[in-house]
Amino acid sequence: MFDSFYLVIGRIIVYFFLITVVTTVFIAIFVIYSFRTGTFPFPNVVLSGILVLEGSIKALFRLFKVDDSIVDNVVIRLRNKVSLKRFESLPFEKKAIFLPQCLRSVDCPAKLSPEGIQCINCGRCNIGGAKKKLESIGYMVFVVPGSSFIKRMMLKYKPEAILGVGCISEVKDGQDLCHRFGVPAVGIQLDTDGCISTALDWDVFYNTAKAYHTAAKADKIASESSH
Ligand code: SF4
Incomplete structure (x- = not known):
């Protein structure tokens, strides 16, 4: 038996x-x-x-x-x-973008706050211009030093989809985190890894965010209204 x-x-x-x-x-x-x-x-x-x-x-x-x-x-x-399909179907206002702090210039003067790096668009790196463009069309944009900030911002602002940039392990961990929250997340890997002055293919980034034409249109409207 x-x-x-x-x-x-x-x-x-x-x-x-x-x-x-x-x-x-x-x-x-x-x-x-x-x-x-x-x-x-x-x-x-x-x-x-x-x-x-x-x-x-x-x-x-x-x-x-x-x-x-x-x-x-x-x-x-x-x-x-x-x-991607769900991400693209949502209006910009319902989506958040997370950029890594390592994309900043080594001389970045911005201060760290509970919501991440407070970029002042000093012109020393591409983040300032990108943040301005993306926020002008409705995106929530955060420059963050780590995944604990992503979690906090997700709980606070409840975005319905996320676009995140980072090194391979950060993107994977971020997508895992979003998956646990039931939020679709699209990830773009940095071209160069590291802790400072990393590089991103901004064309791929703007195309994924579907921000090229919309941001250009917003720029045009802003410049027309200022004349
Ligand atoms: S543009 Fe923003 S993130 Fe880049 S160096 Fe200046 S303050 Fe820092």
Whole structure:
């Protein structure tokens, strides 16, 4: 009686282990395929699979000496794919943008407040102009030193969608946080990582924010009304 009970339990464990290994290998191949081709079929299913087996997929990558940050990269792109439609469908006023403080000039004179860096648009970096443009069309814009600020601003202002910029780990953590809040989040990775004077592809940023034409229109209206 007990022998057959333990046999059944043993079989279940072996089957579970085999299914986990096969699924891990399958998803790992899928991750590499998506990373190389930029195509992401069944994004919701694959994203769920990666998130459940993330540890073992990364371990498999390390075992074969493949850079495991590929997994994070694909997770970010999958989340973007899943979130972009909702993000774009909402009016600017309901959306928040989070920029990292490392994008600032090293000589930034702005002070830190409970809502992040209070940019005074001194002209030493691109943040000042971007913030002004984006706020003029309705976005809430924050320049933040870390994810604790993002959480606080989400609780306070309750944006319905988010566009965040950061290094790969910040973007992934930020998207995880937004996911826990049920808020769709689109992430853009910095071109260069680091703690100071990082770089961003501002064309990609403005295109994702859908702010190019709208901000240009707002500029035109403002300059016409000032004459
Ligand atoms: S534009 Fe704003 S963020 Fe950039 S250096 Fe000046 S005050 Fe700092």
